[in-house]
Amino acid sequence: MTRGLWDREMVALVLLAAVMPMALAWLWYGGSAAFGRLILTLFLSGFWHLVFMLARAQPPSFAGALTALAVAMLAPADLSLFQLVLGISFGVVMAELVMGGWGRNVLHPATVTLAFLGFGFPAAAWPDLPLPLAWAAIPAALIGMVAGVMPVRIVLVAALVGAAAVWAGLPVGPVLPAAGIVLVLLVGDPVASASTRLGGWLSGLLYGGLMILFALQWQQAAPLQMAVSAALLVSLAAPLLDEIAISAWLAGRKRRHG
Amino acid sequence: MFTNLRSQGLRLPAIAVATTADCPVVLTDEAAITAARNEELRVDMLVGEDALVAQGQPLLRLRSDPRIALVAPMAGRVARIELAPGRRLGQVVLFREGDDRHVHSAGPQDEAGLRALLQGSGLWQSLRRRPFGRMPGGDEAAATIFVMACDTRPGAPDPRLALRGQEDEFAAGLAALQRLTKGPVWLCEAGAGDLPAPTGVRRVGCGPLHPQGLPGMQIHRLHPARTDAPVWDIHAEDVADFGALIATGLLAQTRAVSVTGAALREPRRLRCQQGADLRGLGHGYLRPGPHRMLSGSALDGHQAQWLAPRDRQATFLPGTSTPAHRHWFAAALRRAARPMPIIPTAALEQALGGDIPAHALIRALASGDSEAAARLGALSLLEEDLALADYVTGAEPRISAQLRVLLDAIAIEEDAA
Structure with a gap:
């Protein structure tokens, strides 16, 4: 009869708290330009949440702020205002709100926004993120995992794959910071990632593998572009990986119990 | 410590439980025979109102199977018989009077004899079958029986304490249960695993964290459990009662019950009759102010006046059940979004x-996909098994209520087939 706390908004708030180290580091190095951009993305995301609340009776969510933060940080730098508005509106509406809001979406709205902006306006250069931001991703991931709102297996396996690649001497050094930041901001979203155990392991493997593949084979792409593309592909594969995990679990139970 | 690490479950906020060793017998002045939650029993009364009955005396029989009786939890006078239309059992209330005990004649010790004894003495009601979580039918064959000598619900009484001094009866009851099923009997126990058990009983240790101590x-x-291979579960104390019933013909008068909750001045551990009046259990121990009485734990309990047939916990929570006032707009938004999306977190995974x-x-x-749910194991689960997930996620509507709807739908399909 008593109720706990971990409803949707609580998870969103804890996720927001977890990415705070990254947000603060980014604002510290980005200055007023970064701050203005964050205000713009927050305003746009909030606007669409408000529209869907009034038109479709969908409760707004703090997850909109997560999307806004990720887009403000990772979107290509020299986009015009119109392009940015178009990209965010597409991502927030098509990837999240038309599905019924956060918790019912399949893809992370920020991933969709970034993929839309990156591939729709290829002339715009991807931003060069300051290295301390990548270091700030480590406490962010730790807070998220300890609080249980970030998928531990994905983050751990992806980090292990990265470490293994470095150890094996592959030339992945330049993409590692971007890969880490995107891992925490986009891939580590609990809704858009695999929810089963085996699915989590496989997602982490897939993300790490894709990053290595892109780093070795994708010439002339910015590290952030590679990371966002890998995040999009992992997000798209998550339902399949979950289905594989559940089939394996069912097969194991059938073998055990007949 | 390391067993805690291996055990999958959640560490819940600690609640006060009685620490004193004594366990007084508290027989409330009123008690009632009720059906378990979600169970619909059509009954024939064997006694009328105002009749004087002995403890353990059959008071009503099921119309679906007249061999199955429900018995008086204490010696007393039948005060009120409330039947819903269709002779569905509402409640039969008794006032305590006298101390007669009904002696059940134990028949032959074969399967049929033991079944007849269980069914005639009312102990049949302590068995619960899965799928669906109801009393098993009179001729039903269980694929296996689970005996629960552990309970990890917050504030639950320790079954090992309840069994202290009844080890021989418990072993005899287990041996009798083995004759009721062709499959194995599983004994789930916490800690050292030192309960006496006859050969052939499979021992399982359950972890210390909730929900590992739930039969589900x-x-x-x-x-x-499958629809064609039902699994029964029974509490260890009821097994000891079964053993004593075989030996003496007398049904146990009391069961160990813990009374907890924030509305109490101090938690209690006591022995009371089945179907005891919850007001009587809390009397003299309540803090002033409004409170809610639950039969069951704070997680899976329901508001009730009587201790439900299989419950061994009473919980008193402060406050009233009317929800906090919400602005009409927020309330309308919340209603429109039902069922609220559930975010997969580590807490949710551990809660199951x-x-x-x-x-x-x-x-x-949530989508009412009974085939997928059954494939994932919903037939082995009941509301109490999902109560922790409800607690963790604050889901609306409750996940356990969704499971009940689905189980009822599957049961109707099975009956039609």
Whole structure:
């Protein structure tokens, strides 16, 4: 009869708290330009949440702020205002709100926004993120995992794959910071990632593998572009990986119990 | 410590439990025979109002199977018989009077004799079958029986304490249970595993964290229930009562019950009769102010006046059940969004014991996909097994209620087939 706390908004708030180290580091190095951009993305995301609340009776969510933060940080730098508005509106509406809001979406709205902006306006250069931001991703991931709102297996396996690649001497050094930041901001979203155990392991493997593949084979792409593309592909594969995990679990139970 | 690490479950906020060793017998002045939650019993009364009855005397029989009786929990006078239309059992209230005890004649010790004894003495009601969580039918054959000598619900009485001094009866009851099923009998116990058990009984240790001590989790892990192979579970104390019933013909008068909750001045551990009046259990121990009486734990209990047939916990929570006032707009938004989306977190996974693909199961329940839910193990589960997930996620509507709807739908399909 008593109720706990971990409803949707609580998870969103804890996720927001977890990415705070990254947000603060980014604002510290980005200055007023970064701050203005964050205000713009927050305003746009909030606007669409408000529209869907009034038109479709969908409760707004703090997850909109997560999307806004990720887009403000990772979107290509020299986009015009119109392009940015178009990209965010597409991502927030098509990837999240038309599905019924956060918790019912399949893809992370920020991933969709970034993929839309990156591939729709290829002339715009991807931003060069300051290295301390990548270091700030480590406490962010730790807070998220300890609080249980970030998928531990994905983050751990992806980090292990990265470490293994470095150890094996592959030339992945330049993409590692971007890969880490995107891992925490986009891939580590609990809704858009695999929810089963085996699915989590496989997602982490897939993300790490894709990053290595892109780093070795994708010439002339910015590290952030590679990371966002890998995040999009992992997000798209998550339902399949979950289905594989559940089939394996069912097969194991059938073998055990007949 | 390391067993805690291996055990899959959640550490819940600690609640005060009685620490004193004594366990006084508290027989409330009123008690009632009721059906378990979600169970519909059509009954024939064997006595009328105002009749004087002995403890353990059959008072009513099921119309579906007249061999199954429900008995008086204490010696007393039948005060009120409330039947719903269709002779569905509402409640039969008794006032305590005298101290006569009904002696059940134990027949032959074969399967038929033991079944007849269980059914005639009312102990049949302490068995619960899965799928669906009801009393088994009179001729039903169980694929296996789970005996629960552990309970991890917050504030639950320790079954090992309740069994102290009744070890021989418990072993005899287990031996009798083995004759009721062709499959194995599983004994789930916490800690050292030192309860006496005859050969052939399979011992399982359950972890210390909730929900590992729920029969649903153990059944799901060890022997999943199917519609054509039902699994029964029974509390260890009822097994000891069964053993004593075989030996003496007398039905146990009391059961160990813990009374907890924030509305109490101090928690209690006591022995009371089945169907005891919850007001009587809390009397003299309540803090002033409004409170809610639950039969069951704070997680899976329901508001009630009487201790429900299989419950061994009473919980008193402060406050009233009317929800906090919400602005009309916020309330309308919340209603429009039902069922609220559930975010897959580590807490949710642990709340279902770690093994079950929690999010997939919850999605199947929310969308009413009975096939997928059954494939993921919903037939082994009951409301109490999902109560922790409800607590963790604050889901609306409750996940356990969604499971009940689905189980009822599957049961209707099975009956039609």
